[in-house]
Amino acid sequence: MKHSKTTSSLVRVLVIILVVALVSGVSVMSAGCGGGNGGDVSEPEIKEQPVVMPAPVPEESGEPEEMPVSEPELQYNFDDYRGYADGETPSIGDFFWFTEDVKWDGLPEAGTTITDFSAISGYWKAYTETIPMFEGEGEYLKWFNVEIIGDANKATFIYHTKNFFASDMETGRTDDISGMDGESYSGSFSAGQLVAGNMATKGMEIKISDFYSLDGKQYAVGEVSYKSNEKEYIVLVRP
Numbered sequence: 001m002k003h004s005k006t007t008s009s010l011v012r013v014l015v016i017i018l019v020v021a022l023v024s025g026v027s028v029m030s031a032g033c034g035g036g037n038g039g040d041v042s043e044p045e046i047k048e049q050p051v052v053m054p055a056p057v058p059e060e061s062g063e064p065e066e067m068p069v070s071e072p073e074l075q076y077n078f079d080d081y082r083g084y085a086d087g088e089t090p091s092i093g094d095f096f097w098f099t100e101d102v103k104w105d106g107l108p109e110a111g112t113t114i115t116d117f118s119a120i121s122g123y124w125k126a127y128t129e130t131i132p133m134f135e136g137e138g139e140y141l142k143w144f145n146v147e148i149i150g151d152a153n154k155a156t157f158i159y160h161t162k163n164f165f166a167s168d169m170e171t172g173r174t175d176d177i178s179g180m181d182g183e184s185y186s187g188s189f190s191a192g193q194l195v196a197g198n199m200a201t202k203g204m205e206i207k208i209s210d211f212y213s214l215d216g217k218q219y220a221v222g223e224v225s226y227k228s229n230e231k232e233y234i235v236l237v238r239p
């Protein structure tokens with residue numbers, strides 16, 4: 001069978017169109033895949049982050065670190081009760097002359113008895129200690145200030161216990177005795193003996209039987225009796 005010229009021309013045109021279409025498709029695919037100079041896509045730049053090294057951990061020694069110990073604050077500030085010559089706050093050491101000697105051996109023979117009221121007036125360092133009523137009873141100790149004012153016929157014995165504490169040697173208990181501050185007991189002084197307080201009205205009586213001086217200091221020794229039948233030593237010293 002013979003083909004016509006028109007048919008042959010039509011075939012050539014279709015072939016040309018097909019070739020052009022194929023070439024165009026290949027170009028588009030090459031561009032999409034990054035082919036050629038125009039399709040070169042660079043990757044984003046990644047900045048390096050600085051490396052932070054952990055702080056060095058100190059090596060532990062075998063012994064625990066000792067913490068500094070601060071000095072204890074002064075507990076007893078008694079500037080307003082300085083009646084004795086040296087102005088010191090009372091401490092238990094002020095009464096070792098009694099607890100270590102006089103309590104067991106009695107009054108010293110070398111002491112000079114004081115019988116003049118004016119010589120005992122003023123402020124004193126004071127100490128009291130319970131007299132055990134039975135074996136094994138704890139000793140209750142107090143040290144503070146007292147003041148003796150007035151005259152021989154109208155003497156007044158005043159407790160000054162502000163910021164002071166009492167201690168029970170048997171149990172280790174410590175009590176604030178500031179509540180006694182300012183308590184006063186009226187009485188009299190005669191033949192070297194001071195008696196103050198009233199068992200019926202005050203529930204206690206103070207009897208200081210011996211005032212004496214020795215080596216430039218003054219001392220006093222006596223007892224306090226309570227309505228409960230309890231008793232305690234009371235001793236004074238200055239300066």
